[in-house]
Amino acid sequence: MTRCLDCGSPRTADQCPSCGLTSAAAEVMFRRRFVKRTAIFLAGSIAFPYVSQVYPPLDVDLMLVFYGILFFVALMLAVILERRARNHQEVEVLKRVYSGFIPLPWILAATLFVNGKLDSQKNVVYHPATIDSRYNMPGIVRGTRRLFVRSWREGQKYERLAVDADDYDRFKPGDAVVVGVEPGALGIPWYYGVYRR
Numbered sequence: 170m171t172r173c174l175d176c177g178s179p180r181t182a183d184q185c186p187s188c189g190l191t192s193a194a195a196e197v198m199f200r201r202r203f204v205k206r207t208a209i210f211l212a213g214s215i216a217f218p219y220v221s222q223v224y225p226p227l228d229v230d231l232m233l234v235f236y237g238i239l240f241f242v243a244l245m246l247a248v249i250l251e252r253r254a255r256n257h258q259e260v261e262v263l264k265r266v267y268s269g270f271i272p273l274p275w276i277l278a279a280t281l282f283v284n285g286k287l288d289s290q291k292n293v294v295y296h297p298a299t300i301d302s303r304y305n306m307p308g309i310v311r312g313t314r315r316l317f318v319r320s321w322r323e324g325q326k327y328e329r330l331a332v333d334a335d336d337y338d339r340f341k342p343g344d345a346v347v348v349g350v351e352p353g354a355l356g357i358p359w360y361y362g363v364y365r366r
């Protein structure tokens with residue numbers, strides 16, 4: 170049994186009994202929606218790494234790895250979905266799974282944004298630390314810069330502080346610093362700033 174690409178109803182004739190679209194028209198509609206959804210997903214995929222630099226969680230690298238996997242799975246789904254639609258194969262389940270992925274980058278970005286934005290500056294806690302090492306990976310947009318310090322958190326060896334270019338250049342291994350950390354309005358601790366002691 171084939172289903173209408175647009176509304177998903179079982180198709181008995183070329184014209185869908187449910188939405189009235191012919192199979193060619195339904196494919197055009199499907200494609201239009203697919204492109205729109207993919208664009209929303211890709212825009213969110215830019216928003217999430219951006220927000221993660223504005224209010225960087227302490228575990229930003231872990232989150233970016235998780236995010237990378239999510240992004241890869243969604244793109245795989247998009248490719249398979251597009252191919253199956255082109256070959257007029259069953260797509261209903263895949264369509265639904267793919268739709269579920271579309272808002273995820275936006276939800277993650279909004280979570281980090283609210284977590285940082287609604288946090289009060291009064292909540293900053295300062296931890297004395299010493300710069301252990303640095304890491305710089307130039308990127309197309311802003312690159313990745315990290316200062317490593319020994320962690321004050323239980324069960325965590327190092328903190329990888331997501332610093333900006335200025336702070337990256339200001340500090341060298343061995344420098345005594347204090348690290349400002351905010352608890353996060355949603356309970357995700359995030360890196361506020363690093364200062365010389």
Ligand SMILES: [Zn+2]
Binds near residue numbers: 174175185190
């Ligand atoms: Zn239909």
